[in-house]
Amino acid sequence: MVLPFSRHPDRSVLHRCHVGHRHHSSGKKRHSLSDRVSKIPAFGDDRAVVQRWLVPHPHDGSRADTYLSEKIGRISREKCRLLIARGDFRRNNLAIKPSTRLYSGDAVSFWRIPPDKKPETNWPIRILHEDANRLVINKPPYLAVHPTALHYYRTITYWLQTRFPEKPPHICHRLDKETSGTLVCSKTAQAESDIKKSFEKNRHRKLYLAIVKGKPTTTNFPVDTPLALQGDRGLVRIKMIADPNGLISHTDFELLHHDAERNRSLLLCKPLTGRQHQIRAHAALAGHPIVGDKLYDMGEIYFDALTTQNENTSDDHLEHPRHALHAFAIQLHGVQEETVIAPLPYDLVTLMPSLSQNEHYSGIIEKLEARLGHALTSPWIDQTPETRT
Incomplete structure (x- = not known):
């Protein structure tokens, strides 16, 4: 196979x-x-x-x-x-x-040989949108998208193979293992080609929500620092770093809400390019690392020790078990323009309790609707506790 x-x-x-x-x-x-x-x-x-x-x-x-x-x-x-x-x-x-x-x-x-065992695949993966050519799912955190040497079975790829055994959809883009939210798949080879071309031409607009440390000094701020793989220039090869000779990278950030008590901010992130770890790296370069980010917040020494399972390293120092980044919405380009939304999951809502307070809730909705270009027809946050997959 x-x-x-x-x-x-x-x-x-x-x-x-x-x-x-x-x-x-x-x-x-x-x-x-x-x-x-x-x-x-x-x-x-x-x-x-x-x-x-x-x-x-x-x-x-x-x-x-x-x-x-x-x-x-x-x-x-x-x-x-x-x-x-x-x-x-x-x-x-x-x-x-x-x-x-x-x-x-x-x-x-x-x-x-993958160390993970063949699991049950009744994971809480919601289908957000489905038509003849496309499938959009709400990816849970902690599930890798594609198989690796560490994760073969606990992947979205394997779930698609078991959920659609006759003709599994093809995944059209990537999300980090810890990132949750909208993930687009294609049902046909032609649809896969069309979707990927739309991503390349930025026709499928992606919007993310991130909870970061501190409060930005301005409501709207772009980050266009070129990014490159660190490689041999540092301890963690996969880290993306600022490099004037790197790939063109651009992310627009907008402050939606600041929780003064916890000094955390909810940002709407719009990546105009699709580099590895782009939002995480740009947020850190802007001075506001994403809460729970083991690499771009806690640093390379911590990340290396944690991922190599150093017995003297634990995740007790993390403010959250995973980085607080969520693929909130994707605007699909096609015969009919459609916006598919995955509500901010409960584990991230708990990081900023003030999000659900009425005096802030309506203001955030207004900003989201302005960016989406239409009214929200469903809740933008999920206040139901979830089971970790």
């Missing part, structure tokens, strides 16, 4: 597949670098998630362990050496050594 593939930033081909049959090795003995390599290799295991790439020209002549370490990010070079020695990273489907040189155009594959 082949899952949707996406284009990696370095233009190499990346796709993930859930292997439905067992491959057999050539029978050659593989020598480990350490006695710690005692676990059965992921290669050939029918539970494995496989990532495949074509080695790009900039990595021509790179050692296998160096290439894999740079490609995966938070995996150390030493761990990469162990994985390669175990046979989980291959060139042309053949085992190689950590010191093997890779060349431009080589086909390489990386095998990982």
